[in-house]
Amino acid sequence: MGDVLRKFAMAALWSSLLAFVGAQHTESQTRGSSGYEYINPLIGTSNGGHVFPGATLPFGMAKAGPDSFGENQGGFDSGNTMIYGFSHMHDSGTGGSASLGNFPIFAQSGCPNDDFKACKYPYTERATERVPGSEHARPGYFDITLVDNIRTEMTVTNHTALYRFTFPEIPTTPNTTLHPHILVDLRDLPNTMSEGNITVDGKTGRITGNGKYSPSFGIGTYKSYFCLDFKGAAVKDSGVWSNYQATKAKNLRIPPIKPVNKKKKIEPRPAGGWVQFEKPIRGNQILARVGISLVSEEQACANAQREIPNANFDTLVAAAETAWRAKFDVTTIEDGGVSDVFLKAFWSGVYRAMISPQDYTGENPFWNSGVPYYDSYYCIWDSFRSIHPLITLLDPHSQTQMVRSLLDIYQHEGWLPDCRMSLCKGNTQGGSNADIVIADAYVKNIRDGIDWNLAYEAVIKDAEVEPPNWDVEGRGGLKSWKTLGYIPTENVDVEGNGTQTRSISRTVEYAYNDFVIATLARELGHTTDYQKYLERSGNWKNMFKSDQRSSVNGVDSGFEGFLQPRYMNGTWGYQDPIFCSPLLDFTGCYLNPSGKETYEGPVWLYTFFVPGDMATLITTLGGRDRFIARLNWLHESGVLYLGDEQAFLKVFLYHYVGRPALSAERAHQYIPSLFNDSVGGIPGNDDSGAMGSFEAFVMMGLFPNAGQDVYFIIPPFFKSISIKNGQTGKTATIRNVNFDPRHRNIYIQSATMNGVPYTRNWLQHNFFLEGGVLELTLGPQESAWGTRPEDVPPSLGPPGNKTVPGKLMGGRETKWQKAKLDWDISDSQRL
Ligand SMILES: *[C@@H]1O[C@H](CO)[C@@H](O)[C@H](O)[C@H]1NC(C)=O
Ligand SMILES: *[C@@H]1O[C@H](CO)[C@@H](O)[C@H](O)[C@H]1NC(C)=O
Ligand SMILES: *[C@@H]1O[C@H](CO)[C@@H](O)[C@H](O)[C@H]1NC(C)=O
Ligand SMILES: *[C@@H]1O[C@H](CO)[C@@H](O)[C@H](O)[C@H]1NC(C)=O
Ligand SMILES: *[C@@H]1O[C@H](CO)[C@@H](O)[C@H](O)[C@H]1NC(C)=O
Ligand SMILES: *[C@@H]1O[C@H](CO)[C@@H](O)[C@H](O)[C@H]1NC(C)=O
Ligand SMILES: *[C@@H]1O[C@H](CO)[C@@H](O)[C@H](O)[C@H]1NC(C)=O
Numbered sequence: 054m055g056d057v058l059r060k061f062a063m064a065a066l067w068s069s070l071l072a073f074v075g076a077q078h079t080e081s082q083t084r085g086s087s088g089y090e091y092i093n094p095l096i097g098t099s100n101g102g103h104v105f106p107g108a109t110l111p112f113g114m115a116k117a118g119p120d121s122f123g124e125n126q127g128g129f130d131s132g133n134t135m136i137y138g139f140s141h142m143h144d145s146g147t148g149g150s151a152s153l154g155n156f157p158i159f160a161q162s163g164c165p166n167d168d169f170k171a172c173k174y175p176y177t178e179r180a181t182e183r184v185p186g187s188e189h190a191r192p193g194y195f196d197i198t199l200v201d202n203i204r205t206e207m208t209v210t211n212h213t214a215l216y217r218f219t220f221p222e223i224p225t226t227p228n229t230t231l232h233p234h235i236l237v238d239l240r241d242l243p244n245t246m247s248e249g250n251i252t253v254d255g256k257t258g259r260i261t262g263n264g265k266y267s268p269s270f271g272i273g274t275y276k277s278y279f280c281l282d283f284k285g286a287a288v289k290d291s292g293v294w295s296n297y298q299a300t301k302a303k304n305l306r307i308p309p310i311k312p313v314n315k316k317k318k319i320e321p322r323p324a325g326g327w328v329q330f331e332k333p334i335r336g337n338q339i340l341a342r343v344g345i346s347l348v349s350e351e352q353a354c355a356n357a358q359r360e361i362p363n364a365n366f367d368t369l370v371a372a373a374e375t376a377w378r379a380k381f382d383v384t385t386i387e388d389g390g391v392s393d394v395f396l397k398a399f400w401s402g403v404y405r406a407m408i409s410p411q412d413y414t415g416e417n418p419f420w421n422s423g424v425p426y427y428d429s430y431y432c433i434w435d436s437f438r439s440i441h442p443l444i445t446l447l448d449p450h451s452q453t454q455m456v457r458s459l460l461d462i463y464q465h466e467g468w469l470p471d472c473r474m475s476l477c478k479g480n481t482q483g484g485s486n487a488d489i490v491i492a493d494a495y496v497k498n499i500r501d502g503i504d505w506n507l508a509y510e511a512v513i514k515d516a517e518v519e520p521p522n523w524d525v526e527g528r529g530g531l532k533s534w535k536t537l538g539y540i541p542t543e544n545v546d547v548e549g550n551g552t553q554t555r556s557i558s559r560t561v562e563y564a565y566n567d568f569v570i571a572t573l574a575r576e577l578g579h580t581t582d583y584q585k586y587l588e589r590s591g592n593w594k595n596m597f598k599s600d601q602r603s604s605v606n607g608v609d610s611g612f613e614g615f616l617q618p619r620y621m622n623g624t625w626g627y628q629d630p631i632f633c634s635p636l637l638d639f640t641g642c643y644l645n646p647s648g649k650e651t652y653e654g655p656v657w658l659y660t661f662f663v664p665g666d667m668a669t670l671i672t673t674l675g676g677r678d679r680f681i682a683r684l685n686w687l688h689e690s691g692v693l694y695l696g697d698e699q700a701f702l703k704v705f706l707y708h709y710v711g712r713p714a715l716s717a718e719r720a721h722q723y724i725p726s727l728f729n730d731s732v733g734g735i736p737g738n739d740d741s742g743a744m745g746s747f748e749a750f751v752m753m754g755l756f757p758n759a760g761q762d763v764y765f766i767i768p769p770f771f772k773s774i775s776i777k778n779g780q781t782g783k784t785a786t787i788r789n790v791n792f793d794p795r796h797r798n799i800y801i802q803s804a805t806m807n808g809v810p811y812t813r814n815w816l817q818h819n820f821f822l823e824g825g826v827l828e829l830t831l832g833p834q835e836s837a838w839g840t841r842p843e844d845v846p847p848s849l850g851p852p853g854n855k856t857v858p859g860k861l862m863g864g865r866e867t868k869w870q871k872a873k874l875d876w877d878i879s880d881s882q883r884l
Pocket of ligand 1: 112
């Protein structure tokens, strides 16, 4: 024992051995009334959800979790695939290839015949089955046991992962005594390492290393660094390994791997470091602390030493829980006796919307401007619709930091990102949708430390200047956009390079980007720009082919007028309006050169995308009744897939024709049948929490029209919900009267705002800033509430159908109403 203690003193890394050995194995199971108890981080870890279920802090950089085979985009697949390690950085819910997962560590109880060479090294060799059902997850904590009877628990601070391995007294491997062996691998999840270096300190067992990797959905490379320390047992031996062999050498370098040619990449050889220990001092446990950094090994070690100097595991689990509870506690639910399915899906949705973007402040190797640096905007095409609006609503401080970081990226890289991960530029899917995140923040009073002139400059650049590579930022085909008023199919692009597909979906997205830029222009006093971008926001009409029909298996749908491809010479092309829907060639429209004129969805869907001017769209599609019939067809024919983010807004478009009751019906059509509390309980990739933010909003009885000061109202799925605003400290409550926990009364009969009748079927953000009570009286049948033309959310036109948001009925005129969208422009200014 004395010898062991001396070795630890030499290590001088973790001073408090006694703190460790004194730590008992408990799961710190506080049970209170907060949303925390309902959260299941495993929701979305099968069925294509790709959710990261491991331990993280809100928006934290360290994300400790198991890495398995199978659908491992987020590291872990709930199918019974084998697990080959535990790594410290992840993305959550992404499509494409797996992300991050650098430097997995893996424990073995000992090596056969006590020969370190007989342990297993490459990930294919060491991968081990899990004990079915042994995984347990809570925000900030994850626990799993593999069939070798080693239990691995993990928790995190912002830049450091802490693992607690509990070894079996008798190792399951034959001829093996309990001398734990822990290795680290230079690998990442998608196996992209192209350079690496690893160093082992034989005395302390500290392993440091770094590697160069590729991002999972973007261009370029990034470097990552780690610093691994152990506690709980004396070091017996250590070294490095490469391929199937281990040695006692203390350093190993993988020189830069050059691709043979553009197409053929050389597979990196598996390599890493290892440490073997004497029998653990107490409880057969060893702690492994992994500091991470994107700057240097020194910084990785400094992060670890600063954040986890000597803490015991359970204290850190409790600290992570406290950090999460602070995020959840701004929201209070009176559940009214609903089934737990709703509570679990709701709170887990809120949780997943706060995993990314990730706070990498201080970890950006390229510039240090003193402005927060967030990464893993993965991708804004997915997140602008409801993730950022939800963060704005529940955590305005974080949204402020994120907007500042977006603008800082613009300043240093020349463009706002559209997708970003691992310090690299990610792929653009459609428009320049950071414009929408910025406008949404503006109209919702996100202000502190944001230079709005800089923001305006950034969005104008998106609208005016085509980047050399518009696959990763900005927009393509801007010359045609400005002269022809649409993105032509087979566009001749003289200004830049990019994937020449998606002409229809890019056109409707660019049009809405220009709409929100017009909003900012008006708010910031740029009157001429306002007119210009308002006009360009109508460009979607140039791809609307009024006589186009759509049929399924030869049977006409009954609707006429759809968006269609159009060449530079004005001639129409053709894309079957159901193509790329579940009804026809569902996967035909991805981001590849053979993709078609819409992105991840059919013409049927994109024809509804005019979020800034629904009134004109409704008229264009034949008026109110035809619009309702068409929207019903969208929701009932099977053409709509709700597992992709563009579908979200379609649930609420009935509000624009004064039928909020139908939006409520659709909301209940999809929740809980497609969004629920099972591990497969979301219908598509979570995309950094997009699916989570959708279900959270809908169950709150709200949905934002991102980029505008508009929330659609339906009855919350709970008796009441209250949100305390982070900027003003005021609380806004939406309360159902006649609430029925089985959701038979989903129709609003009447409403009051602070006791005064309220007839609009939508809300503005000042309700949340000022606080108050919106009381909804429910009944089992649709009523006249919210159905009049003056009750519907604002649109630009057509003249005669305009609705003018003025004072909130029953509300007070406030300074925040300065930020309201003032749609009351004179008819002469209309398109
Ligand atoms: C972790 O980072 C967040 C910001 O992302 C910060 O608010 C929090 O204080 C940090 N936690 C600790 C323990 O430093
Ligand atoms: C276990 O040890 C015995 C005796 O030394 C030896 O005969 C046998 O081959 C060993 N088995 C393994 C799997 O190493
Ligand atoms: C690899 O790491 C060792 C030890 O830290 C260091 O001396 C060496 O310079 C590194 N090599 C490279 C190429 O970074
Ligand atoms: C477009 O890509 C081609 C081929 O990669 C390249 O030669 C050309 O310089 C690029 N053009 C621009 C404007 O970047
Ligand atoms: C317009 O361009 C398309 C695509 O190049 C071509 O197929 C079509 O014939 C042209 N139409 C006319 C009227 O020139
Ligand atoms: C839960 O959601 C998943 C994914 O959308 C769906 O496949 C499943 O049928 C739903 N389960 C229930 C019980 O509704
Ligand atoms: C617009 O107003 C006209 C006249 O009031 C009405 O007939 C028409 O249905 C309205 N259109 C929509 C989309 O509400």
